[in-house]
Amino acid sequence: LVDHTSEVTIRLRAPTFGALLQEATVAFGELVPRALRRERTPEWRELRIPGGDRGARLVGWLNEVVYLCEVDEWLPVDVRVAGERDDGLCVRARGVALQRPFVLVKAATLHNSVVREAEGALEAEVTLDV
Amino acid sequence: MTKMARAPSPSAIHRVGDTMYEVSTAARADMRVPARIYADETLWQQISQDRSLEQLMNVATLPGVEEAVYAMPDAHEGYGFPVGGVAAFRTWDGVISPGGVGYDINCGVRLLVSDISASDLGARLEPLVHELSRSIPSGAGRRGKLELSDAELDRVFIEGCGYLLERGMATAHDLAHTESGGCLPGADPEAVSRRARDRGRGQLGTMGSGNHFVEVERVRDIYDEAAADALGLRVDQVAVLIHTGSRGLGHQVCTDHVARMDRAMSEYGVVLPDRQLACAPFGSSAGKAYFGGMCAAANYAWCNRQLIAHHVRDAIHRILGPEAGLSLVYDVAHNVAKVEEHGGKELCVHRKGATRAFGPAHPETPAAYHGVGQPVFIPGSMGTGSCVLVGQSAAERLSFGSACHGAGRRMSRGEARRTRPGSEVRDQLTELGIIVRCPSMKEIAEEAPHAYKDLDRVVDVVHRAGLARKVARLATMGVVKG
Numbered sequence: 001l002v003d004h005t006s007e008v009t010i011r012l013r014a015p016t017f018g019a020l021l022q023e024a025t026v027a028f029g030e031l032v033p034r035a036l037r038r039e040r041t042p043e044w045r046e047l048r049i050p051g052g053d054r055g056a057r058l059v060g061w062l063n064e065v066v067y068l069c070e071v072d073e074w075l076p077v078d079v080r081v082a083g084e085r086d087d088g089l090c091v092r093a094r095g096v097a098l099q100r101p102f103v104l105v106k107a108a109t110l111h112n113s114v115v116r117e118a119e120g121a122l123e124a125e126v127t128l129d130v
Numbered sequence: 131m132t133k134m135a136r137a138p139s140p141s142a143i144h145r146v147g148d149t150m151y152e153v154s155t156a157a158r159a160d161m162r163v164p165a166r167i168y169a170d171e172t173l174w175q176q177i178s179q180d181r182s183l184e185q186l187m188n189v190a191t192l193p194g195v196e197e198a199v200y201a202m203p204d205a206h207e208g209y210g211f212p213v214g215g216v217a218a219f220r221t222w223d224g225v226i227s228p229g230g231v232g233y234d235i236n237c238g239v240r241l242l243v244s245d246i247s248a249s250d251l252g253a254r255l256e257p258l259v260h261e262l263s264r265s266i267p268s269g270a271g272r273r274g275k276l277e278l279s280d281a282e283l284d285r286v287f288i289e290g291c292g293y294l295l296e297r298g299m300a301t302a303h304d305l306a307h308t309e310s311g312g313c314l315p316g317a318d319p320e321a322v323s324r325r326a327r328d329r330g331r332g333q334l335g336t337m338g339s340g341n342h343f344v345e346v347e348r349v350r351d352i353y354d355e356a357a358a359d360a361l362g363l364r365v366d367q368v369a370v371l372i373h374t375g376s377r378g379l380g381h382q383v384c385t386d387h388v389a390r391m392d393r394a395m396s397e398y399g400v401v402l403p404d405r406q407l408a409c410a411p412f413g414s415s416a417g418k419a420y421f422g423g424m425c426a427a428a429n430y431a432w433c434n435r436q437l438i439a440h441h442v443r444d445a446i447h448r449i450l451g452p453e454a455g456l457s458l459v460y461d462v463a464h465n466v467a468k469v470e471e472h473g474g475k476e477l478c479v480h481r482k483g484a485t486r487a488f489g490p491a492h493p494e495t496p497a498a499y500h501g502v503g504q505p506v507f508i509p510g511s512m513g514t515g516s517c518v519l520v521g522q523s524a525a526e527r528l529s530f531g532s533a534c535h536g537a538g539r540r541m542s543r544g545e546a547r548r549t550r551p552g553s554e555v556r557d558q559l560t561e562l563g564i565i566v567r568c569p570s571m572k573e574i575a576e577e578a579p580h581a582y583k584d585l586d587r588v589v590d591v592v593h594r595a596g597l598a599r600k601v602a603r604l605a606t607m608g609v610v611k612g
Contacts, residue, residue: 007209008543055405056392063385070378071328104339106381107233110392111209111406127209129233129381130340130543 008105009112012124017054018081020115020122021061021091025079028065031105031128032075038097041074050088054115057089058124062108068095069102105130137184149203149595153187160403161190167201168529168595176540176583180207182214188403189217194224194412196477200529202484203591204508204538204583208232210406213483213539216532219412221469221476225400226417227409228391228424230480232465233384235424236431237342237375238309239485239507239535240461241518242439244368244446244454248348248607251368254449255346256565259608261445262344263567266438267336268612274335276437283327283430284319286334290429291436299440307496308461309486309504312432314468318422322379323386326423330379330430335437339612341536341577342374344442346608347515353600357520360502361459363602370446370456371516371604372438373509375465376431383427387420412478421467421478428466435461459518460496460505462486464535472530479530487533487598489523506598510537510585512566512577513559515605517589519598533598534589537582546581547572555579559609568611577611 010027014020047064051057061079068074076093083090107129115124142157146166151174153165165186169177177183182205189211190199196218205214210229219225251258267274278286285293291312294300305311337344349367352358363369376383391408394416400409410416439458446454467480488495488504495504503520510516514537525531541549552571555578559566568574593600 050389050393052393056389060389063389067325067329067382071325103378106378107385109209109233109406110388110408111229111404113405129209 008128008130010126010128013121015121017122020058020124021079021081024058024062024126025065025076028062028105029075029077032069032102036098036100036102037075038099040096041094044092044094046082047091047093048088049091052087055110055113058115059108059110059113059126060088061091062126062128066105066107069098071101073098073101075102138187149591153183158187161187163190163195163198165190165201166198167205168591168597169203170587170591173203173583173587173591177201177205182207182212185210185212185404186215188407189215189230191403192219192225192227192407192409193400194219196220196224196475200532202532202534203588204483204534204536206538206540208482210404211480211482214534215482216480216484216529218472218477218479218530221412221478224412224478225409226412226421226467226478227407227480228384228387228420229406229408230482231384231424231467232482233381234375234465235380235383236428236463237465238431238435238461238463239509240372240435240439241459241505241507242370242442242456243362243459244456246368246450246454247366248368249366255607258446258449259346259565259567259610261449262442263610265441265445266344266610268339274333274437276334277332278334280327283331286430286433287317287319287322287426288429289313290432294433294436300436304436304439304458307458307498308432309463312436312461314425314428316421317426317429318419319426321419321423322383322426326379326382326386329382330377333377333379334430334434335441336377336434337374337438337612338377339573342612343512344438344610345371345606347371347604347606349602350515350605351603353602357502357599357601360499361505361518361601362457363518369604370442371507371509372435372442374434374438376427377434379430380427383423387423391416391420424467428463432461462505462507472526477530481532483535484532485535486531487521487525488531489521489526491523492526492531495521503599506533508534508536508585508589511579511582512609512611513562513564513606514579514585515603517585517600518602518604519589519592519600521598522596524596525598528595529597533592537585537588539581540583541581543576546578547575549580550578551575564606565608567609573611
């Protein structure tokens with residue numbers, strides 16, 4: 001997590017794009033208070049993430065997490081890429097139920113969002129609206 | 131398509147008078163118009179420390195941008211557009227950009243005044259603040275006291291505050307004292323996604339977290355007796371200020387339409403310095419869809435502040451008795467794009483963290499304030515009170531009729547937390563006699579006064595620049611935060 005004048009920026013590094021999504025999920029989870037978490041749900045959910053490039057897909061995934069935390073009261077913890085199409089990704093995720101909606105993070109933005117290759121890995125930054 | 135942007139070279143920056151700096155189009159080849167920043171030297175230094183200027187220059191590259199882009203003295207880095215930014219685009223060859231409105235569509239401020247004085251309120255202040263914190267759902271959960279069906283949501287989108295008038299939760303006086311009567315006419319419920327509806331269905335009448343609040347204030351100083359009288363303000367009067375917006379619904383509308391425009395950017399042939407500036411021609415299907423969704427979310431936000439005001443009135447009746455009155459002075463948006471006429475041209479004016487500030491003779495200034503100016507409310511940081519101003523006619527040529535919206539952050543949330551813990555901030559406010567109700571010490575730390583610019587300095591620049599005239603200064607008595 002990186003300081004930003006008014007928001008929160010997350011900076012990520014992982015060997016593959018799938019691992020980058022996992023790192024983004026972990027970073028988001030650090031913003032969710034431990035006390036809000038209930039039991040882990042065992043089932044995997046299948047989700048579709050729109051976006052034609054890696055930057056849009058990463059932001060799209062984080063916006064999916066925002067929605068799931070607020071409306072379904074459910075925080076993804078593990079995420080796997082299950083399929084890829086021109087217009088987006090299919091992912092499978094499992095996670096933990098929340099005691100109430102988590103509404104601190106309202107959106108993931110495209111502002112300065114970047115996914116780049118660096119020294120055999122992928123690096124990314126995404127700014128969250130809080 | 132995106133490309134890297136850069137900060138202006140010093141030779142392209144000119145000081146224009148004592149309240150404005152201008153970055154000329156010589157700063158960057160892709161700038162279509164200059165960038166003008168309302169600031170004194172101190173605020174200029176603060177604004178220059180983050181990426182606000184670069185972001186403002188990026189906005190100046192967008193197609194159809196008219197005359198100049200502006201930053202208000204409270205400007206700070208946002209995403210895409212800077213917060214505190216104003217830009218107008220021609221409706222016939224210009225764009226509309228969700229980033230120019232922000233995620234919290236029609237975030238805004240509503241000021242109500244009571245008929246009792248602070249000295250009469252006395253020891254009932256603490257029970258009142260406590261009752262307000264109990265009555266207004268805040269940020270911890272998403273659900274308010276209303277759970278709306280799709281049909282009811284559609285009525286909120288289309289009718290705005292008129293829907294709450296019909297349900298007995300608003301008065302005709304409330305609507306007459308709300309910007310645009312609490313209803314933008316261009317709303318398109320079809321442009322509000324299922325996800326946005328899911329997020330907004332139970333949030334009407336809720337405050338949200340972050341910098342949103344309900345404050346009990348007292349009128350501390352009057353600077354302009356005639357204008358204060360027209361607005362119904364008198365020294366020592368108790369007032370309530372409500373600051374919130376369109377909650378998750380507005381954020382989802384922005385998210386959905388940014389994503390749609392981002393996918394379509396190559397069709398429009400627009401080169402963006404920042405992807406969050408995703409935009410579409412105003413008259414395109416994507417542009418019309420965003421405008422329709424944004425108007426729907428704006429109407430939802432006005433209903434949100436109206437419903438909170440309804441809850442506040444109930445709380446005041448419970449604590450102060452059924453005769454206690456609370457009259458709406460005005461409700462003004464500070465995150466919205468509106469079609470307005472300026473200089474004989476039809477423009478889509480984007481105000482992101484900027485308040486409309488029409489002068490005394492403007493036809494959209496409410497009838498009650500003709501000859502005075504449209505009220506402008508500038509809240510400070512938690513506990514520092516707020517300022518009441520009225521728009522000046524000159525603002526219509528100086529800033530497309532706009533003024534600032536707050537003190538503006540100068541520290542990141544993390545830096546604010548590290549500088550002073552929440553408990554210390556709360557104790558400091560308590561020593562000043564300010565009652566704070568906030569479920570999170572972390573949030574108190576993040577919203578502490580030292581994390582923001584100096585409110586009086588910001589307002590002074592707006593006043594001296596001729597954008598809006600100072601009418602009154604309010605002091606905080608109690609704060610309820612999400």
